[in-house]
Amino acid sequence: MRRVGPNSFTEIYFAGCNPSFVETTDGYVMIDSPQQPIDAVRWRERMEEKAPIRYLINTEPHGDHISGNAYFPKVTVVGQVKLQECFERYLYAFGTLEEKRERFKESDPDSVWLVGHPDYPASNPPTLTFTDDLTLNVGNHTFNIVHMPGHTAPQTSIHVPEEGIVFTGDNVFYKCRTWLQECDPWEWLAALKSIDALDVETIIPGHGDPCTKAYLKEQGQIVENWVGCIERFVDRGLTAEDVLKEPIEVTEQDPYPIGQRLFMHNERLTDMIVRNLHQRILAKKQQPGAA
Numbered sequence: 001m002r003r004v005g006p007n008s009f010t011e012i013y014f015a016g017c018n019p020s021f022v023e024t025t026d027g028y029v030m031i032d033s034p035q036q037p038i039d040a041v042r043w044r045e046r047m048e049e050k051a052p053i054r055y056l057i058n059t060e061p062h063g064d065h066i067s068g069n070a071y072f073p074k075v076t077v078v079g080q081v082k083l084q085e086c087f088e089r090y091l092y093a094f095g096t097l098e099e100k101r102e103r104f105k106e107s108d109p110d111s112v113w114l115v116g117h118p119d120y121p122a123s124n125p126p127t128l129t130f131t132d133d134l135t136l137n138v139g140n141h142t143f144n145i146v147h148m149p150g151h152t153a154p155q156t157s158i159h160v161p162e163e164g165i166v167f168t169g170d171n172v173f174y175k176c177r178t179w180l181q182e183c184d185p186w187e188w189l190a191a192l193k194s195i196d197a198l199d200v201e202t203i204i205p206g207h208g209d210p211c212t213k214a215y216l217k218e219q220g221q222i223v224e225n226w227v228g229c230i231e232r233f234v235d236r237g238l239t240a241e242d243v244l245k246e247p248i249e250v251t252e253q254d255p256y257p258i259g260q261r262l263f264m265h266n267e268r269l270t271d272m273i274v275r276n277l278h279q280r281i282l283a284k285k286q287q288p289g290a291a
């Protein structure tokens with residue numbers, strides 16, 4: 001747990017994303033939830049001992065940001081309207097509760113008893129939604145919740161001016177490998193510009209250490225490198241399958257190692273990035289009026 005603003009904290013050492021919270025004069029506002037059930041339950045009990053949790057805001061639909069929501073059953077979850085629509089699909093993207101429980105027997109025995117526990121619902125999707133933006137005033141704090149599609153379609157940033165902070169979810173990966181497996185890269189670059197325009201000192205990324213706006217240029221460069229790399233293959237007329245047979249210098253596009261203890265997925269991620277960007281670049285080139 002690290003203090004990142006006068007009343008803001010983030011957890012960068014858990015398996016999963018960087019769940020965070022702001023302590024207001026009227027209780028807590030959380031940004032994303034701890035991925036592992038035991039971490040989520042421990043967090044909630046520590047917080048509720050001190051003050052109520054008013055809201056839980058999700059930045060994106062990936063499982064490492066939303067699967068802990070279930071362990072905050074009485075808390076109102078806030079999310080972009082598309083996130084509400086796709087919540088269940090993403091939650092079960094990696095299997096049923098039964099399959100999850102089996103996996104935890106190996107990877108996280110302390111969490112096994114909490115999977116499907118009768119005190120908790122199977123899921124806790126957003127019930128308070130917005131399309132473009134939403135402002136919540138809680139105690140003396142303002143939460144400007146803004147749709148910034150890029151890494152995912154419902155991607156959301158939470159700007160807290162009193163703290164000089166923006167929580168971006170995975171539109172920023174600080175010095176760990178960037179996941180572009182379903183992104184719209186052009187929207188992502190626009191989102192980075194929007195983040196850069198905010199008056200903030202600190203960015204809380206979805207993964208990796210807190211950083212400053214100085215890192216946004218590098219983050220944008222990684223997105224641009226990947227687009228350029230795949231675009232050269234598309235221009236040569238290669239299909240996604242052809243591209244995957246070519247040598248791809250991953251570290252020339254993105255110099256950082258994969259984070260989140262997901263080393264075993266490193267090659268699969270390259271495969272997913274190639275397929276996503278190939279399809280999007282090709283579609284863009286085939287649009288009427290495209291050069």
Ligand SMILES: [Zn+2]
Pocket residue numbers: 060062151170179206
């Ligand atoms: Zn993500």
